[in-house]
Amino acid sequence: MAESVPVTCPACRREHVYAAPTYPCACGAPVTPALDSRAVPESVTHHTWDEGWVTIPCATCGRADQWPRPELGCPCGTVLRVPVAGTALDGDGPASTAETEADSDGGSSDPEGAGAGSGEGGGRRPPPKSRPQRLPAAVSLPLPRSEPVPRPAFQPVTIRTARDAVTAAALYLRWLGYRDIRRADQRPPSGIGLAARGIVAQVDPTVRPASLRDVECLWLTAMTESAGCVYFSLAGYEEDARARADSLGVPLFVLDLTGTPQPANSLADELVATGA
Numbered sequence: 001m002a003e004s005v006p007v008t009c010p011a012c013r014r015e016h017v018y019a020a021p022t023y024p025c026a027c028g029a030p031v032t033p034a035l036d037s038r039a040v041p042e043s044v045t046h047h048t049w050d051e052g053w054v055t056i057p058c059a060t061c062g063r064a065d066q067w068p069r070p071e072l073g074c075p076c077g078t079v080l081r082v083p084v085a086g087t088a089l090d091g092d093g094p095a096s097t098a099e100t101e102a103d104s105d106g107g108s109s110d111p112e113g114a115g116a117g118s119g120e121g122g123g124r125r126p127p128p129k130s131r132p133q134r135l136p137a138a139v140s141l142p143l144p145r146s147e148p149v150p151r152p153a154f155q156p157v158t159i160r161t162a163r164d165a166v167t168a169a170a171l172y173l174r175w176l177g178y179r180d181i182r183r184a185d186q187r188p189p190s191g192i193g194l195a196a197r198g199i200v201a202q203v204d205p206t207v208r209p210a211s212l213r214d215v216e217c218l219w220l221t222a223m224t225e226s227a228g229c230v231y232f233s234l235a236g237y238e239e240d241a242r243a244r245a246d247s248l249g250v251p252l253f254v255l256d257l258t259g260t261p262q263p264a265n266s267l268a269d270e271l272v273a274t275g276a
Contacts (some may be wrong), residue, residue, distance in 0.1 A: 005037040005082075012076040020070045020082070024175070028152040029060035033070055034096055040053040044071065054084050065174065066158075066181070068167050123215070151175065151275065156259030159234070165205035166192050168259040173201060177276030186221050190214055193221075198276070200225060204233045205255075211227035212240045219248045230271065 004019040020033045033056050053066040070082040109145035154175045157168045170181050173196055184193030184200055191214075200222045204210050210233040222229035230251045231237075237245070237252055242265060243253050251268035253261035263269045 003035070005035045007041050007072055007080060007082055009074040009076060009078055009080060009130060010040065010043055011078040012074065014076065015072060016072060016074065016080075018070070018072050018082055020084075021068075022155075023067050023171070024152050024155045025058040025061065025063060025065065026151075026174070027061040027063065027175075029058055031056055031058050031065070032084045035070065036083040036085035039078040039085075041082050042071070044079040044081050051081075057085070058260060069073065108266060111161065151177075159205075159255060159257050159259050162192075162205035164259065165232070165234055165255055166194070166203050168255060169196065169201060169203040169253075170194060171259075172232075172253075172261045173199070173230075175273065184221075186224075188214075188221065189217050195225075195227075197229060199228045201230045201232065203255075204231070204235070207235050209233065209235045210237045210241050210252075212238065212244050213251055215241045215245045215252075217246065219250055230268075233264075 004017050007016040007018045008014070009016065018035070020035055022030045022032045025031045033054065052069055054069045055064050055066050057064040070084065072080045072082055074080060154172065157164060157166055157171060159165050171196065173181055178196035178199055179265065181194060181196045183193040187193060189204050190206065191202050194201040194203060200213070200218065202218045204214065210231060215231060215237075218229050218231055230253065231245065232253045232255055234255045236254050242252065244250075246265055249267060251271045252264035253268050254260055254264050263272055
């Protein structure tokens, strides 16, 4: 269970007791931000995408993922951003390990080559025999999936605001297996664009059903980036939008207020069954 910490509102000096929410890691273990009780909470006057997320490592598997920053709403109307302890991660991970192996592999000395030509007279050693060409290691290709990969149950986030809808969609994409989720480079005509490795998503938190044009624009954006696409809508879809999504291969999801995306076509059902 998350540890509760005291939080004082800098605007009205009201005291609160706050416990950070817990999120599900891909390994199934719960991830809870470690709150810094010594730091002063910050008043949030304007939300930005980059400031709304924090990188937190899983204590069980060590995986570092981005999760929503802990925030607390004070009755005086102030939104408080609760500081998280130890959020700065260094770059010493698998990449630096790979670089070390590459350096040691490329910089290894050849004892035979070093000894060739050394000494005088009878001490001269014959030149080294030519080594066989070193072939690259075989790349293991993923086998076709015979059954869906088991995943932990999705933990929804209740949708109260448009930002909650975007958060719910981002968490669902991560639950499906997509990584490095960020705001998309190209802004969609409506809603919020998200992007991850191999996919572009659009989140429409408005009360207007998504139109045929919305689906087509998302599909064209995905085509320019050679990626797949998926649509999340809070108010559902118009009939012609559903038909065009089926013909273009666009999975459609409807966001309910509990924060759990519901498949709206067969392509979405397939995506849920297979994952990323």
